[in-house]
Amino acid sequence: MLSSPAEARTVRHLIDSESHADYVYMYPPRQAYRPFSPEVLQRLPQLVRHSLDHSDILNLYVHVPFCRQICSFCNLYTVRDGRADLDRYVDLVLREARWYAALTDRKQVASLYLGGGTPSILAPSQLERLVSELLALFSVAPGEVPAETALEVDPASVDVAKLRKICDAGVNRINLGYQSFIPTEVATLGRVRAERSGTRLLEEALSVGFANVCVDLIYGLEHQTDESWRTSVREVARIGPETICAYPLTLRPHTGYGRRGYDHVNGAMLRARYAMAHEILTDSGYRQETHVRWVRDGGGYRQKANHWALQNILGFGAGARSYLWDLDFRNGYSVRHRQAVLESYGRQMEAGRLPADSGFLMTDDERRRKMVALNIQSLDRTRFREMFGTDPFEEFPDELAALTGAGVVASDADRIWVPNRWLGDRDLFSQLFFSADVRRKLEEFTYDE
Numbered sequence: 001m002l003s004s005p006a007e008a009r010t011v012r013h014l015i016d017s018e019s020h021a022d023y024v025y026m027y028p029p030r031q032a033y034r035p036f037s038p039e040v041l042q043r044l045p046q047l048v049r050h051s052l053d054h055s056d057i058l059n060l061y062v063h064v065p066f067c068r069q070i071c072s073f074c075n076l077y078t079v080r081d082g083r084a085d086l087d088r089y090v091d092l093v094l095r096e097a098r099w100y101a102a103l104t105d106r107k108q109v110a111s112l113y114l115g116g117g118t119p120s121i122l123a124p125s126q127l128e129r130l131v132s133e134l135l136a137l138f139s140v141a142p143g144e145v146p147a148e149t150a151l152e153v154d155p156a157s158v159d160v161a162k163l164r165k166i167c168d169a170g171v172n173r174i175n176l177g178y179q180s181f182i183p184t185e186v187a188t189l190g191r192v193r194a195e196r197s198g199t200r201l202l203e204e205a206l207s208v209g210f211a212n213v214c215v216d217l218i219y220g221l222e223h224q225t226d227e228s229w230r231t232s233v234r235e236v237a238r239i240g241p242e243t244i245c246a247y248p249l250t251l252r253p254h255t256g257y258g259r260r261g262y263d264h265v266n267g268a269m270l271r272a273r274y275a276m277a278h279e280i281l282t283d284s285g286y287r288q289e290t291h292v293r294w295v296r297d298g299g300g301y302r303q304k305a306n307h308w309a310l311q312n313i314l315g316f317g318a319g320a321r322s323y324l325w326d327l328d329f330r331n332g333y334s335v336r337h338r339q340a341v342l343e344s345y346g347r348q349m350e351a352g353r354l355p356a357d358s359g360f361l362m363t364d365d366e367r368r369r370k371m372v373a374l375n376i377q378s379l380d381r382t383r384f385r386e387m388f389g390t391d392p393f394e395e396f397p398d399e400l401a402a403l404t405g406a407g408v409v410a411s412d413a414d415r416i417w418v419p420n421r422w423l424g425d426r427d428l429f430s431q432l433f434f435s436a437d438v439r440r441k442l443e444e445f446t447y448d449e
């Protein structure tokens, strides 16, 4: 990681020396979260209320951590459990949501995202209940589903009949976590994959009537080759969902990969695979939206875009994260004691206590850093000035001078951006804007969670 602005001068060197940085999709990264003190926990309702009062717009997230298997690369908060009591889980989530709803006026709900884990294991009736009750609690227009009402779908957990019911329940975007279209690669992820769940399922999904079908792929997987990666990307592009996300692999200890020693990926290889995906997708008519997302005809990922625009995202469920104006927090996390997090969530909710346990208190300085770190690929200077009363070049003169000096960031009066040539390295540049406090916390962090 780049540890000071001065080191930005070596940005080109880092790129040349095959360095790579993990995907920066939140700021601060969760490794900078710390357990909340009793005083902060006591102030939590006040902090949440103050954050929600800051805006008329709200985004809702529900974490459904249950999965049929724990995939080798995955370090998300998930529990291996195909027999979970999902009705009880939905009850707990709604109880948590009611608690937060009592703190705030109704809002314009810009997005509702059900993620995981595998939220597609919910029955359509459970989904419908979640969507309608959450909107009844938070929305100024509870009869209207948000422009993005999204569900993450494990392709092995659905067939076209279930997808139709999911669509009828009000879901207008599905996120299909394929990761690869090569059966042998999928098998090495430890994934159960039904025979129908490849190409045919994706074609069927596109016929159901969702406004936005998204396919997730990962590059850098064990046993993946340049050629097999191209095959996966070409296959998805040929079928043509509205959104394609191609993520560089993030490696973490205590995952299947970590345990079997697959713990290093080469930066040059990742850069090459990023470039391959970009070429195939743009040649197929996709427009690049960020360094991990290509879209066509109404594609996109609103909740992520809204998060990066510093809108409030309020999350419910075991392991859920909330990103609010005054603080980020989460309802537990562990990859070593997965069941304990779920049990603790249930106990807290049944005792009438909030399950939030750790996070990060934002300051004005951290919000400015968040805005630049998450949006360096295309930062609206006018919007930044409206929000903070100052220009990014005044706030971060050394960092931006170093990046523009190295030729990897450009600017005009309205915008700062990473030119296409360097977009694949956006995460290296984002890290330059991390505060000293966040850097210290990242350095102190140990993966014994």
Ligand SMILES: C[S@@+](CC[C@H](N)C(=O)[O-])C[C@H]1O[C@@H](n2cnc3c(N)ncnc32)[C@H](O)[C@@H]1O
Pocket: 073, 074, 075, 076, 115, 116, 117, 118, 152, 153, 154, 155, 176, 177, 178, 179, 216, 217, 218, 247, 248, 249, 250, 251
């Ligand atoms: C929140 S996860 C969704 C998980 C979902 N259950 C699934 O697998 O379909 C969203 C996407 O992040 C990506 N992802 C998850 N873990 C990753 C990792 N360790 N490295 C790179 N991408 C990852 C995957 O493409 C995944 O589909």
Ligand code: SF4
Pocket: 066, 067, 068, 069, 070, 071, 074, 075, 076, 078, 116, 117, 118, 154, 177
């Ligand atoms: S990748 Fe998806 S399905 Fe696999 S363990 Fe992670 S959340 Fe579950």
